[in-house]
Amino acid sequence: MEIKDRTKNILAISAFVVILATLVFVIIQNRSQANTISSLQEELNYFAAENASSSRNFRTEREIASSTIAELAERLSMTAEELEDVERDLRHEEDKNEDFEDQIKAISGTVGILDKLSKTDEELLQKYSRTYFLNENFVPMKLSKIETKYILPGRQEQYFHGDAIDFLNDMLDDAENDGMDLKVLSAYRSFDEQQSLKGQYTQVYGSGANAFSADQGYSEHQLGTTVDISDQVTGGAYTSFAQTEEYKWLLENAHKYGFILSYPEDNGFYVFEPWHWRFVGIDLASDLRRENADFYTWDQRTIDEYLVKIFD
Ligand SMILES: [Zn+2]
Structure with missing residues (x-):
């Protein structure tokens, strides 16, 4: 009878220890999982923030790029217009030069005549x-x-x-x-x-x-x-x-x-x-x-x- 009681006690203690250990293990496990989850959560937040920022950056870059393109296109069209202006000016100058050349010829003709006359009594x-x-x-x-x-x-x-x-x-x-x-x-x-x-x-x-x-x-x-x-x-x-x-x-x-x-x-x-x-x-x-x-x-x-x- 005494042995039976002792065995019962030992069993009861053992069961208690096992339960306690399990409890402790579960708690620890739980805690570690919670830690992991929160760290994952943090990481997720970080990535989300990162993503948001990079997508913001990407948007900004795109905006800059497209405005630059628009600006370039505008400049290009301006350059084309300017080119036309320059061409027109050039033609105008060429015409003027031709006129000038004609005038010079006429003047030098006159000068030639005057020169000839000045050397003739x-x-x-x-x-x-x-x-x-x-x-x-x-x-x-x-x-x-x-x-x-x-x-x-x-x-x-x-x-x-x-x-x-x-x-x-x-x-x-x-x-x-x-x-x-x-x-x-x-x-x-x-x-x-x-x-x-x-x-x-x-x-x-x-x-x-x-x-x-x-x-x-x-x-x-x-x-x-x-x-x-x-x-x-x-x-x-x-x-x-x-x-x-x-x-x-x-x-x-x-x-x-x-x-x-x-x-x-x-x-x-x-x-x-x-x-x-x-x-x-x-x-x-x-x-x-x-x-x-x-x-x-x-x-x-x-x-x-x-x-x-x-x-x-
Ligand atoms: Zn004579």
Whole structure:
């Protein structure tokens, strides 16, 4: 009986211990699970927060990106517009440049003409008369010595305008090729030479000298563009030169070299001077011939228009 009771007690204690242990285990287990759950919960919260933040960030980034794209697109369209503007401006500038170029050409053309005129004595195409003489101080810009072979033997050296002398030489060469015998008697004469010449003529011819030498040819010889020409047979016999083949040749050809007869036969103004030829340029000489006109009957303003091309 005693043993039975002790066994009962031991069993009861054991059962109690087992129950207690189980209880403790359950409690511990429970606690640990609760810990795990709460830590999981925390983690979950963290992830949720993280997710929310990153999705917020993502949204922000997307917003930034799309606004940037919109901005770029706007800039691009602006750039395209600007490009059109620039192109239009460029075309406008090109047009302006072309206009400018045209203007420059026109201006340089005008400058060229003015430059040419500034280097050409306007006196070269002036009409001179008994009352309108060239200024006594006038001296041609250039004077060249006429080669001796063109001068009538026995005459002193002669000078001609430097820009016109080639025309004179060509005329005399071509005349010679055509069998003509033309020589220069007299060309450039300064004011002083003219004065002394007038004195000589006056002594020889009396007041009749005024009729041809001293008055009419006066200024034209001072220009340097005028020559008295004759054949060697006639020489200085002057008026009889009109009967020569050489004179006829000059009437037919002198204009091709820019020469005109200042005082033709029956000119109504002055005594006929068949020996006295003046260089006025090929254009003017040719036009006068075509119009069957005389230099001294043409209007001075019309004549002046030829000045710019006198040496062309
Ligand atoms: Zn003369």
